[in-house]
Amino acid sequence: MKSTIIKILKEKAIWMVFIILFVAFSLANPRFLSSSNLFTIARQVSMLGIASIGMTFVILISGIDLSTGSIITFVNIVAAFLMVNMGFGMVTAIILSLILSILVGVLNGCLISTIGIPAIIATFATQIVFEGASYLISGGTPIYGFDERFKVIGQGYLGPVPVPVIIMIVCFAIGSFILNKSYFGRYFYAVGGNEEASKLSGIRVGVTKYLVYALSGLFAGLAGIVMLSRTNSAQPTAGLGYEFDVITCVVLGGVSITGGYGKMSNVIAGVLIIGILTNGMVLMNVSTYMQMVVKGIVLVLAVGFDSLQKKRALT
Amino acid sequence: MKSTIIKILKEKAIWMVFIILFVAFSLANPRFLSSSNLFTIARQVSMLGIASIGMTFVILISGIDLSTGSIITFVNIVAAFLMVNMGFGMVTAIILSLILSILVGVLNGCLISTIGIPAIIATFATQIVFEGASYLISGGTPIYGFDERFKVIGQGYLGPVPVPVIIMIVCFAIGSFILNKSYFGRYFYAVGGNEEASKLSGIRVGVTKYLVYALSGLFAGLAGIVMLSRTNSAQPTAGLGYEFDVITCVVLGGVSITGGYGKMSNVIAGVLIIGILTNGMVLMNVSTYMQMVVKGIVLVLAVGFDSLQKKRALT
Amino acid sequence: MKDDYILELQHIRKEYPGVVALKDVSLEVKKGEILALIGENGAGKSTLIKTCSGAVIPTSGKIVINGKEFTHMSPQLAAENGIAIIYQEFNNVKGLSAAENLFLGNPIRKGIVVDKKAMEKEAEKAFAQLNIKIDPKTLVGDLTVGYQQMIEIAKAILQDAKVLIMDEPSAPLTTAEVESMFKVCELLRQKGVSIIYISHRLEEIYRLSDRIVVLRDGEYIKTLITKDSHVDELIQLMVGRSLSETFPPREETYKKDEIILELQNVSGNGDRNINLQVRKGEILGLGGLVGAGRTELVQMIFGAAKKTEGKMIFKGEEINPKSPREAIDLGIALVPEDRKRHGVLLGISIKNNINMPIYKKISRASVINNKKELEIAKKCEEELLIKTPTLHQIVKNLSGGNQQKVIIGKWLAANSELLIFDEPTRGIDVGAKAEIYKLMNEVIASGKTILLISSEMEELMGMSDRIIVLAEGRITGELGKEDFNQETIMKMASAV
Amino acid sequence: GTKAPTQEAAAPKTEEVKETEAVAEPAKEEAADTAEAENFKVGITLQSLENSYWAGVFGEVEKLLKEKGWEYTILACNDNSATQIQQIENFITNQVDLIMVHPSDPNAIEDYLKQARDAGIKVMCWDDAMTNTDLNWILDNTKLGYVIGQEAANFINEHYTDGSIAEVAIMNYPQTPILLERETGILSALEEIANGKYKVVAQQPALDAQAAITNMETILQANPDTKIVCSIGAGGDIGANEAFMTKMEGNIPDDMGIFSADATQQQLEAIVNGEATRASVGFEGSNKKTAAAVVDLYERLLNGETFAEQNLVRPLLVIDSSNAAEYLADYK
Numbered sequence A, B: 001m002k003s004t005i006i007k008i009l010k011e012k013a014i015w016m017v018f019i020i021l022f023v024a025f026s027l028a029n030p031r032f033l034s035s036s037n038l039f040t041i042a043r044q045v046s047m048l049g050i051a052s053i054g055m056t057f058v059i060l061i062s063g064i065d066l067s068t069g070s071i072i073t074f075v076n077i078v079a080a081f082l083m084v085n086m087g088f089g090m091v092t093a094i095i096l097s098l099i100l101s102i103l104v105g106v107l108n109g110c111l112i113s114t115i116g117i118p119a120i121i122a123t124f125a126t127q128i129v130f131e132g133a134s135y136l137i138s139g140g141t142p143i144y145g146f147d148e149r150f151k152v153i154g155q156g157y158l159g160p161v162p163v164p165v166i167i168m169i170v171c172f173a174i175g176s177f178i179l180n181k182s183y184f185g186r187y188f189y190a191v192g193g194n195e196e197a198s199k200l201s202g203i204r205v206g207v208t209k210y211l212v213y214a215l216s217g218l219f220a221g222l223a224g225i226v227m228l229s230r231t232n233s234a235q236p237t238a239g240l241g242y243e244f245d246v247i248t249c250v251v252l253g254g255v256s257i258t259g260g261y262g263k264m265s266n267v268i269a270g271v272l273i274i275g276i277l278t279n280g281m282v283l284m285n286v287s288t289y290m291q292m293v294v295k296g297i298v299l300v301l302a303v304g305f306d307s308l309q310k311k312r313a314l315t
Numbered sequence C: 001m002k003d004d005y006i007l008e009l010q011h012i013r014k015e016y017p018g019v020v021a022l023k024d025v026s027l028e029v030k031k032g033e034i035l036a037l038i039g040e041n042g043a044g045k046s047t048l049i050k051t052c053s054g055a056v057i058p059t060s061g062k063i064v065i066n067g068k069e070f071t072h073m074s075p076q077l078a079a080e081n082g083i084a085i086i087y088q089e090f091n092n093v094k095g096l097s098a099a100e101n102l103f104l105g106n107p108i109r110k111g112i113v114v115d116k117k118a119m120e121k122e123a124e125k126a127f128a129q130l131n132i133k134i135d136p137k138t139l140v141g142d143l144t145v146g147y148q149q150m151i152e153i154a155k156a157i158l159q160d161a162k163v164l165i166m167d168e169p170s171a172p173l174t175t176a177e178v179e180s181m182f183k184v185c186e187l188l189r190q191k192g193v194s195i196i197y198i199s200h201r202l203e204e205i206y207r208l209s210d211r212i213v214v215l216r217d218g219e220y221i222k223t224l225i226t227k228d229s230h231v232d233e234l235i236q237l238m239v240g241r242s243l244s245e246t247f248p249p250r251e252e253t254y255k256k257d258e259i260i261l262e263l264q265n266v267s268g269n270g271d272r273n274i275n276l277q278v279r280k281g282e283i284l285g286l287g288g289l290v291g292a293g294r295t296e297l298v299q300m301i302f303g304a305a306k307k308t309e310g311k312m313i314f315k316g317e318e319i320n321p322k323s324p325r326e327a328i329d330l331g332i333a334l335v336p337e338d339r340k341r342h343g344v345l346l347g348i349s350i351k352n353n354i355n356m357p358i359y360k361k362i363s364r365a366s367v368i369n370n371k372k373e374l375e376i377a378k379k380c381e382e383e384l385l386i387k388t389p390t391l392h393q394i395v396k397n398l399s400g401g402n403q404q405k406v407i408i409g410k411w412l413a414a415n416s417e418l419l420i421f422d423e424p425t426r427g428i429d430v431g432a433k434a435e436i437y438k439l440m441n442e443v444i445a446s447g448k449t450i451l452l453i454s455s456e457m458e459e460l461m462g463m464s465d466r467i468i469v470l471a472e473g474r475i476t477g478e479l480g481k482e483d484f485n486q487e488t489i490m491k492m493a494s495a496v
Numbered sequence D: 001g002t003k004a005p006t007q008e009a010a011a012p013k014t015e016e017v018k019e020t021e022a023v024a025e026p027a028k029e030e031a032a033d034t035a036e037a038e039n040f041k042v043g044i045t046l047q048s049l050e051n052s053y054w055a056g057v058f059g060e061v062e063k064l065l066k067e068k069g070w071e072y073t074i075l076a077c078n079d080n081s082a083t084q085i086q087q088i089e090n091f092i093t094n095q096v097d098l099i100m101v102h103p104s105d106p107n108a109i110e111d112y113l114k115q116a117r118d119a120g121i122k123v124m125c126w127d128d129a130m131t132n133t134d135l136n137w138i139l140d141n142t143k144l145g146y147v148i149g150q151e152a153a154n155f156i157n158e159h160y161t162d163g164s165i166a167e168v169a170i171m172n173y174p175q176t177p178i179l180l181e182r183e184t185g186i187l188s189a190l191e192e193i194a195n196g197k198y199k200v201v202a203q204q205p206a207l208d209a210q211a212a213i214t215n216m217e218t219i220l221q222a223n224p225d226t227k228i229v230c231s232i233g234a235g236g237d238i239g240a241n242e243a244f245m246t247k248m249e250g251n252i253p254d255d256m257g258i259f260s261a262d263a264t265q266q267q268l269e270a271i272v273n274g275e276a277t278r279a280s281v282g283f284e285g286s287n288k289k290t291a292a293a294v295v296d297l298y299e300r301l302l303n304g305e306t307f308a309e310q311n312l313v314r315p316l317l318v319i320d321s322s323n324a325a326e327y328l329a330d331y332k
């Protein structure tokens, strides 16, 4: 009985952190709890949430994807370029740019799985290449002037609920489904837990890696589209450094950086923590510099608590 | 006989890449080969070289240090602040800020070894905390106006040789000494190869990690001092993103990102490659965007070649 | 009669950079037979069977399954053609449940959705057949190594294979578990399944197999009919020379009254209330089933795990080592049970491995005395007869027995007084085993003391001067040499 | 992260300076009056604070707002529109009275500023001529670049009278659109005014001093006769100056010069000390003056003043050896 409670507490520790932060901000500023602010937070984290799904898969197979941010940028620029400079329709442009983002993921998969470059190096290389490519395409200037309907994706509402939030929820549902129900989702755990054993059990580890990086590319691309619609203008700096925010969410959400362990539900908590932290600190007038310091400390505290527990359990 | 040649070729493959690039740039632009340009390259890579020594140790023990760039910034700001705003003498300021950079490294060591936070997360957290701290100290504005003698470190000459180059050479000598001659250098390889077995062989793995991250902090700090003297003005963006340049050099230099294998001599080649690549492309007036793309591709080619070989050797 | 063979390996050759692991090895398996594959460490047994699943791609040679020829296998092809393999290294995924591990790579599913319920049901059936009680939902990482191995076996059986290949399956199992495994093997044989069985335990080979194939140094040596062969012949074929006796005699050097290590009411790390005394110059054996908590006990002595209660007295002084380093400095050494993971540093040289605990001592102002370093390593190489072309060789390239010698050499160089051997001959071939026994005797002769953990009854009784038996983290009995008896020990080991 | 622009100055020097001062001074008086009466809440979001110009100005702005006792939040979006949008949304939630944006990309935030105005918040934009604002405090970056180029071109015409060709290096940062505009301005002024007397030998990025010094050294290797540098901001100026000073061992020849934007304290000191920096184009003259001017605009907006022109164009101010000392005094 007691041990069950402890187990639940441990497994859901990150939700505790979330609740504590939530209560703290609510007490500190009554505006925080207004329904409009809560929707604002949800809308603000939607891109982070969407991108974190792919990153969860990647980290589960004990990989890492440093190209997420530049895929977001790339998709922003490409979709905008297609719509504005090439006169493509909205839907075609979105589909084409999502296909491209999948292809970037496939390229990552190829470098990592087929050529055998360590993930951190391979995705860093694609990061700078596609960042460069985004500048080359855009010439460094923002691209804007889209169809009015394009705004709906990032700025629209369905009843009281913002469209990007709905997209995020759908994506999380798909992500959970893949991880928990689909057979290839189970392969992610297998490959992350023991690559050699997976291979010898007949799992096509190479294919799995391609799939995971392609999915990471796709979700990054989706986040990019939502961002583009939200900003309504494509900037060659759109996704700069975004990968680390995403990795932070996933790691906060308890996904083991060495692979094999992790749950989608806790990643959602990780995303929400970053969301309310950013929102709450602005509501409380914390300066930019101080926000950096606070975020670093929260990260250390949240992950450190978890790490200490695991370390104790070992000896 | 034949196999010895192949072995040498393999072990020194990165020097081949270096030679190829070197010859290519010499042919492309005759100025490249002038002795003054060669000294310029050496001077330009000096900071990268110094910081790469600590990173080599870190990657050898299968860690990673994302805080290198922000330690550089931090040291820039702190040393400048001490000299300009607090009226400390040059030597005192340098010593104090180097001690601080060691302490940041020790903090990393503590988070990683004592608390058990994965290195990539722990050093990312310290990165943002100390970046924030640098802004807080400087208020975001540059600090300048140092003693004239301070310039010597980054801009002076000893005979025909720039002082920073001499500092780099001395540091590399120390680094090689630590890795090859000192007993704790042996520990680095052991810990990187197998932590558990190292512990059971009597190595204090925790202490070793503290030492390695402290050394990484120290070398980053030294690089920061050289940079400060070179620019003669402390900027709160001084080291922004520098860690990835450093990691790139180390990985190009064949140090295994999973730890346990690597040579200081090849890291030097890695540093020089980045140096001549940057210099050569500017000499040829390649555009910024294109430079990013080229760097990414060179990274993939150099590391990919090596990875493919290793992968072949396995099955 | 060719059709009688369900699996044939023809002229298999495997080269690694600098090593030829297999030189033209051929082997045939008949339907419904149990074929034993034996050979020294590094003879190439694992490499050979790995070619059947594509885990190793042979440099040349062919694999013929049921008349179909393959030059290149893959895990998928192997499964499709009815070959199941239990590998020497664990092949489970710790983050997945027992049931999911059973169906790893081939889950029961409806469309793309996995059917966990169905897998759990099947798993339950399979476990019942093997006579093991495992909740199919538990994560494999939470199970003991014995259970993990049983899952491997269950997994292979579930595949409904025509050929089952088992690479040292009994190594981590308790006697009872080995028994149920044997029963299953018999059952499968009756069903017409062929089995290739690899083991260093010759008694198992004699109990199970129909034929025996011997490999040595990557070469095929001979095939024997089990019932017509003799152990001595087998050993002769394996090691290329004859070995007279396994347990060399030793003079009793210990003194009854000189205690080197005493534990008083020690608890922690899963053990409770341990009281024991180790006399200087003796070999004290620790007996018990796998999971009895012996490794846990010596981890506390060696400072690798924390004790929560009790006192440890070493050479008359209370000690409380908080790290292996402290224990080593006191003169305690541990040869761990998991050689590759805990014993040696695979990626570095023999020389460096041997000197690792004493680097600080042979350094001046932190600079290593290279001459001394080499001297010490050379001395070890000579004394322990480590087989290697050079001391700069990385340990990964050594055979299991030689790796074990490097570990022992390391502690001799460190001049440790109390050496703890945890399963020192697990997975080590007969030849190397004999050498290690001889080494242990030499250690004792030089006035040192040994604490020996072994799950092999013969070894424990053959080597020890005294045996203490543990079960579930407690001491359940102690026997003097004159009382050594397999049954008594087994009884104590299964007492709760 | 990437960073942001810099600032500038222009032609009819003295008069316009007075104008700004005139704006700045009443601001202080008014501040004293309104401090007790009104307690305003201001939200500011900038493209970047990783840049000395912005950090410097907003350090001063912060002091002024503190003096007034207003509540304020100063944030940087690190050149990311999504972040900036988020910050604007959070300001709206927090019901601030005024939002000032220095847009990372004006198109991205128009809609959100509209929401702010709908919520009764005053909106001011710095640098861009936006639609959904109460006031745009703008500058013309192409013109700013042009003035930099003009100063350089005049210098070339003065010092390269013997028919020799001046080798010019441009320190640019094309990743940021407005800095790209400045570069364009620089190039067109050179072409118009010094046609045939110069040659652009290199165009390399240099936002921060560290990158600038490295790139300048390399440029000097490729083209040892490079003596003229035009930089889009302070970083390129400081770095190039350091490289020139090292190369010439502190003795800057008459025909060598750096022309740039921003007019930060460090640049002014270089001009006063006779280093390679010859002129820098700024606006109000110093951090303090700029801060005072912008805070004054906040106050006027908050007190309900409406501006006849939505776009208030900032005057440019060239600082060179003739007036540098004067403005430098203002910093100390």
Ligand SMILES: Nc1ncnc2c1ncn2[C@@H]1O[C@H](COP(=O)(O)OP(=O)(O)OP(=O)(O)O)[C@@H](O)[C@H]1O
Pocket (backbone or CB within 6 Å): B314, C016, C017, C019, C020, C021, C039, C040, C041, C042, C043, C044, C045, C046, C047, C048, C088, C396, C397, C398, C399, C400, C427
């Ligand atoms: N990847 C590899 N690279 C180089 N050499 C290898 C590799 N794998 C195995 N070998 C070598 O091949 C030989 C055969 O090894 P193998 O593991 O097949 O022996 P084994 O008979 O199974 O031994 P054991 O009884 O210890 O399990 C050994 O000399 C080993 O060092």
Ligand SMILES: Nc1ncnc2c1ncn2[C@@H]1O[C@H](COP(=O)(O)OP(=O)(O)OP(=O)(O)O)[C@@H](O)[C@H]1O
Pocket (backbone or CB within 6 Å): A314, C143, C144, C145, C270, C288, C289, C290, C291, C292, C293, C294, C295, C296, C337, C423, C453, C454, C455
């Ligand atoms: N890291 C761990 N986490 C949880 N349980 C563990 C861990 N390590 C060991 N155990 C458990 O502790 C008990 C003792 O394990 P172990 O196999 O080491 O015992 P032993 O007596 O040393 O056996 P052996 O004969 O293999 O040496 C087992 O029940 C095992 O499952």
Ligand SMILES: [Mg+2]
Pocket (backbone or CB within 6 Å): C045, C046, C047, C088, C167
């Ligand atoms: Mg084997």
Ligand SMILES: [Mg+2]
Pocket (backbone or CB within 6 Å): C291, C294, C295, C296, C337, C422
């Ligand atoms: Mg054990």
